[in-house]
Amino acid sequence: MLEFDAGRFAREFSKELAPRDTLPLGQVLRIHTRDCYTGQIKADGSVGPSLGPNPATGPFFVEGARPGDTLVVEVLDIGLPAYGIMRVREGLGAMQEVIQGHDARVLPIQGGKTCLNGVWLPLAPMIGVIGVAPGGSAVDNDTPGRHGGNMDDRRIGPGARVYLPVAVEGALFGLGDLHAQMGDGEVAICGLEVAGYVDLRLSLLHGRQEEWPVVERDGSFSINCSAKTLDEAARLARYGLHRFLQSRTKLDANTVAMLQSLVCDLSVCQLVDPLVTVRMALRSGVLDIAF
Numbered sequence: 001m002l003e004f005d006a007g008r009f010a011r012e013f014s015k016e017l018a019p020r021d022t023l024p025l026g027q028v029l030r031i032h033t034r035d036c037y038t039g040q041i042k043a044d045g046s047v048g049p050s051l052g053p054n055p056a057t058g059p060f061f062v063e064g065a066r067p068g069d070t071l072v073v074e075v076l077d078i079g080l081p082a083y084g085i086m087r088v089r090e091g092l093g094a095m096q097e098v099i100q101g102h103d104a105r106v107l108p109i110q111g112g113k114t115c116l117n118g119v120w121l122p123l124a125p126m127i128g129v130i131g132v133a134p135g136g137s138a139v140d141n142d143t144p145g146r147h148g149g150n151m152d153d154r155r156i157g158p159g160a161r162v163y164l165p166v167a168v169e170g171a172l173f174g175l176g177d178l179h180a181q182m183g184d185g186e187v188a189i190c191g192l193e194v195a196g197y198v199d200l201r202l203s204l205l206h207g208r209q210e211e212w213p214v215v216e217r218d219g220s221f222s223i224n225c226s227a228k229t230l231d232e233a234a235r236l237a238r239y240g241l242h243r244f245l246q247s248r249t250k251l252d253a254n255t256v257a258m259l260q261s262l263v264c265d266l267s268v269c270q271l272v273d274p275l276v277t278v279r280m281a282l283r284s285g286v287l288d289i290a291f
Contacts, residue, residue, distance in 0.1 A: 006032040006195070009055040009176065013131050013147055014138035015168040019061035023173065025202050028076065033057050033176040035195045036128070041085045045106050053141040054129050054150060058174025062202060065171040070205040070291075071132060073162040073173075077199040078125035080109050084180045084192035086116075093189030093272050107192060109180055114192060121181060126157040127198060128177030128191070131213075135167035141176070143274045144226040148213045150177065151224050151277045152186050152270035161216040163291055165209040173202075186270040205291070212240050215279070216291065222281035224269065233278035234266055241280040248289045259286070 008020045023029060034055045035041075040048035065071055087104040090096065107114045112123050129141055131148025144151045148164050156162055164171070175198060182191025213224045223244055225236035241264060246256045263286045269277040282289075 001028045001030055003030040004032065004057065006034045006057050009034060009057045010059055010141070010174055011053045011055060012138045012140045013059070013133050013149060013172070013174065015133045015135065015172065016138065017059050017133070017172060019059050019170060019172060022061045022063055023202055024063050025204060028199060028201055030197050030199050031057050031175060032197045033178055033195060035085060035193045036177045037085065037087070037193065039195070041087060041104050041106070043083060043106055045104050047087070047104050054177040056129050056141050056174035056176035059133065059172035060174065061170035062173050065166050065204055066169060066206070067135065067167055068207055068209065069166040070209040071164045071166050071171050071173060072203045072205060073130065073164065074201040074203070075127065075156065075158055075160045075162070075198065076201060077158050078127070078178060079197040080123070080125060080180050080194055081196060082110070083108055084114060084194045086190050086192060088188050088190070094185065094187040099188070109194070114180060123180045124154065124157060125196070126154045126179050126182060127175055128152045128179055130156060130162055130175040131173070132164045132166055133168045133172035144277045145275065146212055150273050151213065151226065152182065152191070152273070153215060153224055153277065153279060154182050154184060154269070155215050155217050155222065155279070159217055163210065163214040163216070165211070165213070185268045186272050189272045210244065212236070214244070214291065219284035220281050221289065221291070222279040224277055224279045226275040226277045228275060230268065230271060230276050230278065233276050237278045237280040238266060241282065245282065245287070245289070249287060
């Protein structure tokens with residue numbers, strides 16, 4: 001296993017950044033990450049100064065990746081520390097009308113669970129920020145887009161494959177912003193934020209890609225689309241999945257739309273970032289398709 005520490009990270013996805021290392025294909029890799037607060041919230045709940053957008057370990061040059069390819073990231077495992085952090089602040093997030101002041105809490109992680117004010121909750125580790133450099137201007141790590149980035153999709157955990165459209169030589173891949181648990185929407189502007197590590201394996205699909213990131217998990221495929229409004233993100237996601245399914249089946253457009261209405265689910269990944277993210281997913285076991 002090749003292992004990479006969290007010592008060098010970026011706060012944006014950019015074709016201008018020099019890669020810190022080269023990642024080979026087909027090997028198990030372990031990439032360590034900092035929490036989204038860059039360690040500024042301590043185990044005792046004290047808070048240091050804000051250091052900027054989510055740190056993503058990287059960027060990494062991916063061996064053999066070229067514009068027009070798809071980078072396939074197979075998430076094998078996510079390692080968690082002994083505690084996670086949550087912070088809410090007045091005036092921020094989708095629950096700002098009820099949040100008062102500033103409240104930072106440290107929650108224990110033990111036995112696959114965490115405890116919030118006496119309520120024990122199961123964990124479901126996930127990656128909040130995962131992406132590649134866009135072909136145009138840099139995108140900060142608070143913002144999702146066609147390159148991936150801060151999608152905050154809770155499906156991106158162990159067992160998932162993430163398909164990212166490569167726009168620059170070497171892809172310039174990075175990840176961070178791990179959550180031990182998070183609900184769809186991330187309404188209070190945070191999940192259970194953690195440092196940790198991700199075990200993964202990379203591969204490439206040469207010469208073909210989707211317009212938006214695709215996530216595969218347990219036989220279910222979803223398209224992740226981001227926009228300024230929920231309405232626009234939802235429109236992009238439903239038509240994106242329609243194109244994805246029609247291109248992989250012999251079904252006509254009307255039949256695919258009917259299938260979407262019957263066995264596909266439109267969900268909000270997050271609605272608290274500069275762009276909101278919506279996914280539309282085909283349920284597992286319905287169609288035998290491959291990326």
